[in-house]
Amino acid sequence: MSPANDHYAYYPGCSIRSTSKAYEQSTMKVVESLGMTFQEVEDWNCCGATEYFSINSLPAYSLVARNLSLAAEQGASDLVAPCSACFLNLHKTDKYMGKYKDLNEDVNQALAAGNLGYEPGSLQIRHLLDVIVEDIGFDTIAEKTEKPLWGLRVAPYYGCLIVRPDSKYNPEYPTHLDELLRVLGATVVDFPLKTHCCGGHMTQISDETAYELIRRLLHNADEYQADAIATICPMCQMNLDVFQPQVNRMFKTDFDIPILYFTQLMGLAFGISEKELGFGSEVVSANAALKKIADEAPEKAKKARRDKKALPMPESLP
Template sequence: MKEYAYYPGCSLKGSAENYENSLFKVFKVLEIDLEELEDWNCCGATLFYSTDELKAYGLSARNLALAEQTGKDIIAPCSACYHTLKKTQKRLRENSSDREKVNRALEQVGLDYRDCVEVKHPLEVVIEVIGLEKIKKKIEGGLEDLKIAPYYGCLFARPHGVGDPHFPNYMDQLIDAIGGEVIDYPVKTRCCGGLQSYIYREAGLELIYILLNEAERREADAIMTLCPFCHLNLEILQKECRKSYDLHSQLPIVYFTQLLGLSLGIDERDLEFSKSVIPLDQILSKMEGIKSEQ
């Protein structure tokens, strides 16, 4: 069984708890063991870097140093955490002066950053380590041609992620492998607004509208995502967005782990479908309807 150090970040212990729990359920079936890092800290996300860049690198490097103590590569499901950890690795590899300063600070708490682990996103592990062929062999019930728009957001594929930075396709491959229909979704890497959607509401709603409108125009049954903040914005702001713009559908937003888990035969209750703001029942109903027509 492959083992990883698990870095949840703040969101997966709060608003994205259903992401964390569905991830653990899916990885158990796929024989991947996750061991949560002890005493992990907030990665600082993207905001801390505008306040004190070096301290921000130190904050993130502490998590990497903790992972190094386990001897395991680190998995970070949150796109902001994933981006921050990868960004820190790149900076400390390329800037020896900053690395020395960060390590002097880490020494005060008995840690040392040695750059000897890799940072992985769970989707990356699904595609590159587990492989789609193994997943196909474990499928117990496909998605019955459910139309899914794959939404990656800003930070998974660029600038430190995997695949084509402008047109990633790992979720596309996964949707196809588990029996769904991949919707041609040209805004798959557009920004959801992030935190700015709550500071500059009008601009944020416009960004959400673009994402929802493209999915609605293409008759998607749901938007699949891998980022807690993208998921939050698309769910929480959707009702307000429908009032402000000409949108008609209430579109479910689902984590890739939830639909993957469903195809692996995991009960929707264990995948915490009930914790979604926009009910995912319509996904299940649509699947049942397609089955009955076949």
């Protein structure tokens, strides 16, 4: 962990305080055990979610910039958001204010009405996953891992929001969550749809459209025999979890895949109790999946004898 970053401003966002309390519960436990300090932005407000920007952009940007202003005032250099939508809005606002002079002036004029102001670029806007992977690092996480998630097959689901342009990770096929889960001892399955859309708010507009998007994801995870899907966003978790019964009804399928926050899986591996991590609040129960976690590392699949006829397969990138 870089010493400069042992102090973070923390922007929880609305979802985490309502539909996804388990995310915050597990995040706080994990953050605590990793020795990081998250200082909540005082008097924060909604990030505007995704809709507000398309309706009236100046108030939308100003709404977000208010949070940036408050966070910068607290003196932190980094602002962490566990929710991908919050992260995207905060990051986008900071970036566009820096890029577009007019927007910057307008937003700051709006902020000035509340005796606030924000200089773009003064905060590093980070997603929780990025902070854990970059600042803590896999070595420390490996050391902290007391109860590896041996035998649990997990599909890493990134969602579509953290892979927008400007990401420092490969936006087409990110692998940092894969790597993190692997360090925790889990068996990570290939998940080609890892960055596809979860439906977002479409469930409220056209359930047919939304359920088809959710079905694809569940189907793909099922194809790769995942015991659980790991998410990094409250919206993704909710859509895949809460609407799983409806999807089953609509498509006559029988998916039974628990959708878990990556922090819950980290907590489990760190030896924190299920209760403290908010397990039990999910709609599709995680019990069956958690029972699969074994006391011993799975036997490495024996290198299959070379099929005389088969052509060699290229090695994947290290």
